Amino acid sequence: MDMTAEPNPLPGGVPAGGSASVAAPANPEPLLRLRGISKHFGAVQALYGVDLDLPPGQVTALCGDNGAGKSVLTKCIAGIHEPDEGEMLWEGRQVHIRTPKDAASLGIETVYQDLALADNLDIVQNMFLGRERVSSVFLDEDGMERAAADTLAGLRVTTVRSIRQPVATLSGGQRQAVAVAKAVMWNSKLVMLDEPTAALGVAQTAMVLELIRRLKDHGLAVMVISHNLNDVFEVADRIAVLRLGRMVAEDWLSSFDRQSVVDFMTTGGSSRDVLASGSSHDKD
């Protein structure tokens, strides 16, 4: 347990979101750059030489049909699977992420729909789980409560009645919000969300998409896996499409329309000429 770790409550003044319509900025240096990542499980080749850039301050949507390799790729970045081949460059330096702890120490947090939180603990306990603060011999309950409340307020999460509420009593969207807030509080630089809105209603989905925008406004790199193209087009700055373990397209949102994303997901190419300046990855 790291008792010296200091959380990072967001400053009060969070810039308003709504940057989706702004033109794509000049290519920022990626926070994480993947080159030639391959991974197999026995006879199953899950990833073939995958390249992907995750720039700071941008939301990258990772799209693909069932079994395309999205979760395996996420788990390679999260230190759950070790790639067979390939390079990962973090802030330009080569890294080997072998365990979830390696990922956390770089500032990589993964938010899963169901696994992120401990149901029987309250919100504060969840946000400090494994990193509890101690003053003299006692847990610093007041300090942790303030930091948790500040972080949630900074993200404008206002629907939670009490931060001492057990997480089991929260709605799906509120749970997602707490998982995201936890990632933010610990100075994460990259947050990956695997199907964050799959089980959510309309209002909860809107809340989670708004949170994703706030993360990006704070300069974090965000990777979102989603089957829902409405969500993708609402929140993403960039789209990357995996098909059968290969990266078949990676470009700014404005290079795609919904049909071309579906085409890339299902056939690996698009007859629509929307990628004129296109990705170097799409096949002829």
Ligand SMILES: Nc1ncnc2c1ncn2[C@@H]1O[C@H](COP(=O)(O)OP(=O)(O)OP(=O)(O)O)[C@@H](O)[C@H]1O
């Ligand atoms: N632990 C594992 N052992 C063996 N094969 C695996 C393992 N994990 C994934 N695979 C295989 O790797 C391929 C990619 O799986 P992955 O879970 O990444 O798909 P996905 O794109 O996340 O799909 P979905 O949209 O259904 O979640 C699949 O063929 C899957 O069966």
Ligand SMILES: [Mg+2]
């Ligand atoms: Mg998956």
